[in-house]
Amino acid sequence: MNNEKVELLSPAGNLEKLKIAFKYGADAVYGGVSHFSLRIRSGKEFTFETFKEGIEYAHARGKKVYATINGFPFNSQIDLLKKHILNMAELKPDALIVAAPGVVRLCRELAPEIPIHLSTQANVMNYLDAQVYYDMGVRRIIAAREISLKDVSEIKKHLPDMEIEIFVHGSMCFAYSGRCLVSAVQMGRVPNRGSCANDCRFEYTLYAANEDHSSLFRLEEEPGVGTYIFNAKDMNLASHVDEILAAGTVDSIKIEGRTKSPYYAAVTAFAYRSAIDDFYAERFDASKYQHELATTKNRGFTDAYLIHKPFEKNDTQNYEYALSKGSYEVSGLVTEDENHFMCKYKTYPNEETEIFAPLNSTIEECENDIGKIYKKDNGKYYVSFKKILTETNKELESVHSGNLNKIQLPGKLPYLTMLRVECEIEGESCAEGSCSN
16 A cells, blocks of 8 residues: 555635635645636636646645646637647646647647646546556546546556546536536537536426327426436545545545535535545544535535446435535635634624634634633534624624625634534525525
8 A cells, every 4th residue: 555645636716715725634736727627617716827826825835736727629729728738837737637638748748847637537447548648648547437446446556657536525417427518408508618507407397208199298296306317416435535545546536626615625625634634543433524524515415436336326316406405604714814704604793603723723712802712512612702893893783794894803713714603594404505605
């Protein structure tokens, strides 16, 4: 088994999420500027300037950033692609994530000093395909989501110098490794060019037709059952991290979600960092990681196909709803000065709010006229406000999302600490997608 710890790779949809991922435990992040990235929406949140800032931020902390250039270009875009590769290379990312063989070759020609990671969109499932890409200069394969751990080990046996990265958490596509065209047919938005409309999450009504006499019947269904026919549950392999790491053939575990919230970036990094570290410390506890992950918005969880074969699974689809569930609401995010927070939901005086702090944070208990920070018997820290004061000492009855005033804290909390509450809406948990996490 490799003596080095497996890398934890998190999504970075923008500069703030990049910093959050590192603060909460990631070793590396992936992201990019919109051009030729399969997440154009998230890519637009990065400019070349902010992406460069993110790379410098990472390198100053011994972390890595992998740049996505994993779109599929048309002939008319080749010259633009060449310029883009050269521009990205100047930022000195730690690797380029590429999907198309021609783009792999182009990156090797234009930026030979930067390692190439092969996107999951290339669908590598066996050592024959892995060998072809290795011969082209690829040094890491992001395996198809449908691969088994046994097949990962087989690839590693034949190509011991090839790094292997696997997805362990995040949204799943009903199509093979995301090669879907439904959005292109229905909405004119091409998934493999970074603009998926998530048509698989829609509710569909089913009909039966008879071509001989042109009859059309609407199929009646039990309410809430069988309508979200394409909607996949979210991948969650936290309970299997010990098996994955024990196999000794995986170099990096990857979390999906560049377009997801800062809270998602924090919790997933925190949970999988804990799982990795606990495995090496021989104190692995799956229930601990699952408790945290359940606080994020999700469509229900499945352990997908890495451990079980597809035909052995009957729980990978969610036919009941597409809106994400989550048990917690993020009420605030601590600012860089560590003395204030920005409201993300709502905060009232005399309400208890849990403190979710970056990995290995030190929190000091205190009490004053503004409020108190304290630790409870469950080992968690909380904050309660006696007053809601802005940075300019204006007192508010409460503060809600959309208020752009910094709100004073009773004491210092680490930068990017999140304040969270269990969310209840008219007696129901925030299970119908109303949470902002």
